[in-house]
Amino acid sequence: MNKPKDEPGLQTILSHCGRNLEASGGYVNVPPYEGSTIIHDDMDDLFGRVDNHLYGDGTARTYGTDGGPTHEAFYEAMNKLEGGVGTWAFSTGLAGCTIPMMAFLKTGDHMLVTDSVYGPTRQFCEVLLKNFGVEAEFYGPTIGAGIEGLIRPNTRLIYMESPGTHTFEMQDVPAIAADARRHGVVTMIDNTYATPINFQPLKHGVDVVVHSATKYICGHSDVLMSTVTCNEKTWKQVRAVCKMTGQYASAQSVYLGLRGLHTLKVRLDAVGAHTRKVVDWLLKREEVKKVIWPAYEKDPGYPIYKRDFAGPIGLFAFQFQDYFTDVQINRFMDSLKLFGLGYSWGGFESLILRSYGKRTVGDPKIMRTMIRVYIGLEDPQDMINDLDQAMTKMRDA
Template sequence: MPDSHHASSGLTLDTRLTRTGKAPSHAGGVPVNTPLVRASTVLFDSVGAMRDARARRDEERIFSYGARGTPTTFALEDAVSELEGAWRTRLFPTGLAAIGMVLLSYLKPGDHVLMSDSVYEPTRNLVHSFLEPYGIRSTFFAADGSGIEELFEPNTRLVYAECPGSLVYEMCDLPKLAELAHARGALLAADNTWGSGVQYRPLALGADISTMAATKYLSGHSDVMMGTVATTEAAWRPLNERCDAFGMTVSPDDAWLVLRGMRTLSARLQMHERHALEVAHWLQERPEVATVFCPALPQHPGHEIWKRDCSGTNGLLSIELQPGVGNAAVERFVDALRLFGRGSSWGGYESLVAWTNMRAARSVTDWSGRGAVVRLHVGLESPRDLTADLASGFEAMASASGA
């Protein structure tokens, strides 16, 4: 049996097993990738050092407790701040959690928020399930921003926009929205998941707050959930205080995965853009398609704003089928696809398809009388194979329509 004591330390094996390997030292360089640091408890050399850290951590980012972040999550916050041109960034378990915390941080009972008609549908649900019961009024404005001047109220504290809009990618004049909001003492928040900080930068266009679902393009591999909120210096404090109060944090393992995905973000987006535009142009020639929604296409409403404010597009596009195509035929089209996976989300390397309900997703814009809308996320597969797959889907749709 091995001796239970180490001759040099005088400590028992059980004690040594709990204490060894905590502070490795090595000679040489540093790793390319940020080390993965998992932690809940953080130790200090003295009571004074612990007291000093706790006194400073509300103003400074200090490694003091796992719920306040670790070196791995701090590294991701810095990367997102660099991407967004932000003062600071906080991380959240999901994109929707990030959006919810924005509403919690900048609104209180009695306030009024202006919400874009084109927001992510679960954000719309937050208005009814959270804001209204807590006495926070909301008004939806047209996705292109038209007529918003008439909707401001004396207690409007926040304008929340998504640009390009969810599902059909409406463009709004974000600098104009910022000017209108700031002149009335309100903040402007923007959902930047589409732009990912590469193709669109709301903070540079006048927004105070930018949210992203890092689940999508930042991660890029469909294997992690996360949201981010980046702000200007002036808007930072309410968000930071509310996040600390609610113990908002993310797993360092997830942060490490998003960091890894971000290293190839620009390269992946360029490939998504090439493939999506090739597929979009092919779809424009199909008789089954009434409209192709993609802000990079000259025919798209808001294309001129896209050219002014964006530096590219991504893998997202949607198609409106010809009016009169029945639900059974639409379902046959979607089910016939073999390279487009049927599933929620987007932003990974794979192609996806989703049949949308535009009447539920919009309340200002009238979608009655229009054709069914199907959203495509064009992945990294060959566009030739993807268009062949879509052609097979249209054949199946025609068979269902004929039946």
Template sequence: MILSESTHGKHTRTATRVVGAGRRKEWTGPVVNPPVWRASTHLYEDTAALARNGQYNEDGRFFYGRRGSPTQWALCDALTQLEPGAAGTVIYPSGVAAIAGVLLTLVKPGDVLLISDNAYDPSRTMGTGLLTDFGVETRFFDPRDIEGYAALFCERTRAVLLEAPGSLSMEMCDLPELARIARAKGAVSVLDNTWASPLGFAALEHGIDISLMALTKHVGGHSDLMMGSASAGPELYAALRKRAQQLGNVVSPDDAALALRGLRTLALRLRQESESALKIARFLAERPEVAQVLCPMLPGAPGHELWSRDFTGGCGLFSFIFRGGSAADRDRFVDALSLFGIGFSWGGYESLALPIQPKGARSVMPWPPASGNDPAVDRHGVRLAIGLEDPEDLIADIAQALEAWKRA
């Protein structure tokens, strides 16, 4: 039986939708997956067909390679089906391209953009770099300070860029309330939802206007592609699509096929990563070398209550702070790990470790985060991206690396 959109519609559970989303019969034919359509030129039977197709700009209608073909359309359709409330999804050649494409759709010269102070660093530098060249003013805010956030709005504020949990430092915030205030002030709320994905946080259902992701991470899942996406309701989706085409954004059909392949195991991988990360976070929380574990999934950790209230899932990404020690000690810990690669990105099947120092990427939020009355909290932290290895092996590797950290 060929799976149809109705077979895996909104009335089925998430894991079932992940398997069937985007597999329309007209795109797959008699096979399981949509074929990889490599084409820059689309041909028409006659000039009437050329004129007819030119009247429409939508997925599923051939026009020119830059507008995609069944491989890309299937991915967009699948992502839209996974985001309740979305009318469509635009895909971009990277996560940063998605952020740029969304912001360049929403703001114009003279506008004000609000960015969460703990956002992904390229998001921050877009506000302080690229957008300043277009006459856009960026204001950073602490997303935990609701009153301070509300006070930043003015008649020129057009958009708010949110991220939860925060990049590197993992703070949670009241996303529904932040989105509600933005809408009441006439601004569009945008959420970088890469950490949880729609499987762990249904952004549009919680009031967010645009949900974007770096598909490079969890959706790809195998550290072999670069891609981003943005999903939205009808009006904003149409605006995003138009601006993406004006900017010439296009995704390789080969990469789209890889993203579709990764998508099918997304629910399983997120579940396993989350279970392993929570086990490792609990281990670290009991270690005397660790001052604080920054993992909202962990009971008692900062932001756990908000995560429990609003989220249905998480992932393998979290951070921790050493109790004292130097930057050299921290680096010695990372270098001593044998099962963790050292590198940027995350969301692949392999575990990664990265030294972090968020202080240089903050304007209004303190680093390190508060930890009660503990005077031993220092600024040296590590971000762990937990992959699909056995968590007991990863714990043993971390334990031996902590011994290296203690050797002065």
């Protein structure tokens, strides 16, 4: 569908989102406003703001943890991109994945969680939520509309991640969201992989969207932050929990997040093109058994990717042939010069890891066979050359 003639393009929206020349004193970027105490005009102003927190919409600022102009600019931008009514930022990626759950769960409740979920989020569900009397049941990520058969009378939340960031199964998010709505169940998704550029879950029926902004949104491997963006139905509950648990991201972090949004599409376009070249090369290698990338036309998740996503991402996995030993694969990993051995992804530099993690629905061994690759902004031929020389050393090991 063609956009209206007077509607700006995505890159134009990104270039201007969150801009407030009054708040910034005319500077292009709203600077990081750091502070704790807020001075009020008089007692009426002070009590009015407190009343707003206790009985109103909670938007008045009374203290630094409510955020300042920098936060407001960033939140406005995220709401615009995701189609949400409210956004909050957290000081780590994991906090954004876990704290919002507490808005909807209590002792005796049941939740459904994708088996491909981010490992630390899984641990939060299996350990901390269990200690509070919440049962987390893990479902196969390709279940789609079949999830309705798992919904119980006490099911309160369905938590998705599409694709899973180690095994990359695509989920039928609209189908799951539709089933959840019929049963009055809240849906939440980790949308870090796609970013708001390539997928907007709220427009597909999801209630709550979280991002590890540490990755693509900030984009330079120097910020720890996450966000939650909600629809109207869930926003007040989530915001209340964020405030009651003292969640806050620094003004410097949200400043860098807003700055990252301005170049997000440019970076995604570049890494998408680079990844296509590297994947095409890997598919021709006899050492490689399988490449797992939803944007690859023969990937099992490609039909859903093609339907729901606007473009490719630079994170994928591949498997070596079964005859390679752990010693040989580790030799491959240790021989790489351009690819860094490090956690996270979404920055400008290429990274690689042997996958790890836990599965209870799918094959538990599959994680150990995966090599997860993040393609950065380096020249793709240099990446290919690095992979090639490391494979040569692997064969000789």
